[in-house]
Amino acid sequence: MAINPIQMQKGLSLTDFLKQYSTQAQCEAALFQARWPQGFRCPVCQHAVATEFLRSKTRLWCCRACKHQTTLTAGTMMHQSQLLLSKWFLAIYLVTQSKTNIAALALRRQLGISWKAAWLLKHKLMDAMRQRESGQPLSGDIRVDDAYLGGEYPGGKSGRGSENKTAFVAAVEMRNGQPNRVRFDPVDGFSFAALMPWASSALRAGSVITSDGLSGFRVVQQLGFQHRVVIAPKGKAGTEIDAFKWLNVLIGNLKTTLSGTHHAFKFSKYAARYLAEVQYRFNRRADLCALIPRLLKAVMQAKPCPRGVFQALIEQET
Incomplete structure (x- = not known):
């Protein structure tokens, strides 16, 4: 290999x-x-000249134009x-x-x-x-899918209706057959109303969106995107078709990373942050030294x- x-x-x-x-x-x-x-640059007036001084071991800058004082x-x-x-x-x-x-x-x-x-x-x-x-929308060839964080509570609702499950949209920007950038965005559900704000902010105009048959993703057509629907076969074969192979790998890696590190967290409260961390690291994976x-x-x-x-x-x- x-x-x-x-x-x-x-x-x-x-x-x-x-x-x-x-x-x-x-x-x-x-x-x-x-x-x-x-x-x-002064955070108040953007003036470029300041007086630098120490106060109780804290370094401050006093803008010479508006006299605003600030720290690093x-x-x-x-x-x-x-x-x-x-x-x-x-x-x-x-x-x-x-x-x-x-x-x-x-x-x-x-x-x-x-x-x-x-x-x-x-x-x-x-x-x-x-x-x-x-503020970093995806562009070009984009594959999207619906996904969930969390499992079922004992005695609670089963399947997608579980009180412990948080819905999110997984999207990958493909370039030369390889994943370039991803987005993992929590949503309230997969209806037109819930997906409209996501599509407006996560997708750049002119992109081509590929999804499965979930009706909610047709919202991209209303926003003027070219939309390709690929119906995946059921079972494992459906995760390996070319249209969604990389997307399914990334979703699997995401869930393994979160469950292996954190075991559990309050998905409804903190999903946006935990998903953003995985997204941020993946989108800057090409240069680890520059990450700092x-x-x-x-x-x-x-x-x-x-x-x-x-x-x-x-x-x-x-």
Whole structure:
């Protein structure tokens, strides 16, 4: 069997990572580059000149035009975080360089922090990925299918009606017979009304959409897309036909990754984040070393989730 060059990447070793990001100064320099690659810009007025100073060991920039003061992390996903930058960077390294996902419990042990802090950190990183991916529609030759996360509760409803199942659309952008990019988007169901918002945001105009016979996917025709329907045979043979072979492989890998790492989570609440993490990593799989600066940029550009919202979620988990 031929070696897959993407799977066999060396990535960034822990030794090389520590050489680049082990000190506070190195972390601050990397964050500055991620947030202001063209130099400082005031978040209020976009002025380019500021006075830099320290206050209680915190580095601040005071805009010379509007006098607004800001820090490296203010207004980002790191906003008001009490964790050391080195902890953030190590978490980003572990999340991006591991072959499979990493759970909050593993982050807790690796970083030497509380479970609550690790859970919060993990969800902040996943939400930054979700925000980054939300504005990246697929284009060209796109194969789509309906899928579900979760299993049946003992004594509960069976099949697709189970209270523990969360519906999502799996879509893959094909290029030269190989999967190029994917999207895994939670939806309220597979009716026209539920799929209309998904199709409007996840698919770029001019694309050709291939689906099975699910009637809800005909919504793409109403939006002006070319739509090809392929009726797959039942059983295993249906997963191996050319139209959906790669899509079924990706859905299988997704479910194996999530179940093997997390075992279970509250699908209805957190599906968007967990799906976005798998999607984000797959769509940037060709260069593992670049994943660290790219995720740093996503964290710097993501809108912070209100602290009270995350705190309430943590309390519900404990």
